[in-house]
Amino acid sequence: MSAHPTRTDTLVIGGGVIGTSIACHLAEAGVGTVLLERGTIGSGSSAATAGVVRTYFPGSPLTGSLAVRSLAAYHSFADRTGTPLGLERVGFLVLFTEERQVEDFRREHAAQRAARVKVELVTAAEAARLNPLLDERSVLAAAWSPEAYACDPAAIVRGYAAAAQEAGAVLLTDTPVTGIDPDGRVRTPTGDILAESVVCAAGPWSTAVAALGDVHLPVSADPIELLLTDPPDTPPATLPMTLHADSGLRIRAWRDRVLVGMGRPGPDESRQAWLGRLSRLLGTVYPALDGIRVHRGWSGALEASPDGGALIGRHPSRPFFYAAGFSGQGLCQAPAAGEIVRDLLAGKQPWTDPAGLSADRFPAVAPSLR
Structure with missing residues (x-):
């Protein structure tokens, strides 16, 4: 486990396939990144999949577009990370x-x-x-x-985690989050970390993690x-x-x-x-x-959003970002999700319009995000 820092540009919560993808994309873009995982890397819902990445999702062409982009990234994954996916x-x-x-x-x-x-x-x-x-x-x-x-999900997580560390990210395991203050201070049992931005990628536990920062995400487990x-x-x-x-x-x-x-x-x-x-x-x-x-x-545990589509976006008034609610499809969308979060953090327009991914699409939830 890496040394415990006290400050960082961005703190990612969750060490599954989504969190490690985000950490890798951020670190490779030169963003100071710390990732916190309450257990071991890849030990959550990323470890309980059927081990298939696909691009067709009946009823959801938007999900398909993320999966198409992600599959292209997986085909070049070994060149990028040194980890073959088979x-x-x-x-x-x-x-x-x-x-x-x-x-x-x-x-x-x-x-x-x-x-x-x-x-x-x-x-x-x-x-x-x-x-x-x-x-x-x-x-x-x-x-x-x-x-x-068919693929090895654990290899994807390992590859992203190793590439993130190679690019300078700090990954802390066995480090649960116990509080998120309005100023970006993230509390853990081993010390606080002050972050300019916080990203919630905690899978089925995203609602509970976001609630620590007084943010409601409609993700069921x-x-x-x-x-x-x-x-x-x-x-x-x-x-x-x-x-x-x-x-x-x-x-x-x-x-x-x-x-x-x-x-x-x-x-x-x-x-x-x-x-x-x-x-x-x-x-x-x-x-x-x-x-x-x-x-x-x-x-x-399967994380799910109300309509089965991913939730990727940011709080409208403070630097709290989220990537959750993938409804069992996170493995198929992780590379694209990492790109989108990286660009949102940088204030850039992502490769796809993020409006359809925001939690704001649920009117009953949007007010609690403000």
Whole structure:
């Protein structure tokens, strides 16, 4: 752990993929940067992902534009940080079971293309060819996006953290924030740090961290669980990340097994009932997995904004910045988020209009940001 400074230009709170990206972008721009992480680097929600970066997000071309820019950065990540990511193209398949889903896709397709997202509508037969586990009779059509890659999320965090330190940033682990004063003084159990600007990138804990500075961010923290099946009798050679649009059921290959996710139990649903519901749907959509045993994989907290889109912006009257609420998609947007925060801090216009990312888009929340 680095020595504890008493002053800095910018203090970043949160050592996940978003916080380390921001710290790296700031330090490389010559900004004095300190990052505080309450645990170890990458130990929060960044450690509980399906390990896929993609560019297609149904219903959100804006998210897609951030992901497209981020994917380009990941392709050059090893050159920039010295950390290889081992990107493996797997593709992303979204299964449609209702006509309205197909119509929604067609309605927003032009906007997705304008965001440079590569995605097309395919038939049920084509979807079954792309995912050989799929029963084509269970779907009407599907969206296919080839630009999705399996990766090592921990390597991304490590790479950004190392590059940030190489550029002069100070990273302090096991250092929770206990207070944020109006003058930018950030309090920790090991001493205070006076910062000209503070950036909240604390993932699921962003609401609590921002509240320490009397700022309200509408970020909820919900538990999420990923499961692993037993090895199928005939493991597929390739398997795209596949989303069942109606239920949220997701699968992808994980070594000789299948990684499965479907959110979490409902408010009045037991975990056992949720597992039963998941298993029944899994067997219906993917007959080769009917009756297969599923086991705990890993779990974590999912940060979410009210509309599922990222919150990136600044307090209107003081230098408090935020990058949170990525709704499980932070890995796909981290490089672009780091760029945007860097430019906002410098008073520059980012590469995209940040208005659509600001918490001000929620009128009920905006007054508490002022």
